[in-house]
Amino acid sequence: MFGLGAGEIAIIVVLAVILWGPDKLPELARKTARLIHFLRQVANNAQVTVRNELGPGFEDFDITDPKGSVRRYVMKQGGLDGVEDLVQTLRDATAEIDEAAADIRRSIDIDGDGVISPEEAKAAGLEVPGAPFDTEAT
Known part of the structure; x- marks a missing residue:
């Protein structure tokens, strides 16, 4: 109940009796x-009121x-019921x-x-670009 154990509940009861x-x-x-x-009734009434105010479809x-x-x-009104299936297909x-x-990397x-070294890339038949900078300029 509310994440409390038996010991905590017993302490609360003892404190309540003392206070x-x-x-x-x-x-x-x-x-x-x-x-x-009362709070549960307020929450339920709020939900019913919101549903009634939003109208059909809600x-x-x-x-x-x-x-x-x-x-x-929105998905139902726009005919987009299958979008979630499409998203899952794309994820797959x-x-x-x-x-x-x-x-392929493995x-x-x-x-x-x-790490794929230039030698490994050449052995796999991949084109390896030249050095990205001029080694003589440094």
């Missing part, structure tokens, strides 16, 4: 329960995730391309040090 006394503690518990009930509106609810609505294709590129890297 308010055993005769006032039941009334305090009732008031706390009424407060929690029946599944979740007040804890308004951005997701609006996104789902990107993963396959990355895996193929890693396989096949070129003869000594297995993770």
Whole structure:
């Protein structure tokens, strides 16, 4: 309950009995329960009011995730229901391309040090550009 263990709850109960006394503690518990009930009603009423104000299409509106609810609505209205499937397909294709590129790198890297040297690139038939700077100028 609220991430509290049995020991912490026992300490809270003992402190409550010491602070308010055993005769006032039941009334305090009732008031706390009424407060929690009231706050839940306020939250539920707020969610119902927001759903009613937004109108049709927002029946599944979740007040804890308004951005997701609006996104789902826009996707349905725009006929974009399949976009998530398309995004997943693109992610899968990107993963396959990355895996193929890693396989190519591993096949070129003869000594297995993770770095493709110019000699390894030439052995693989790749064109290696010349020096990036003039060695005589330094």
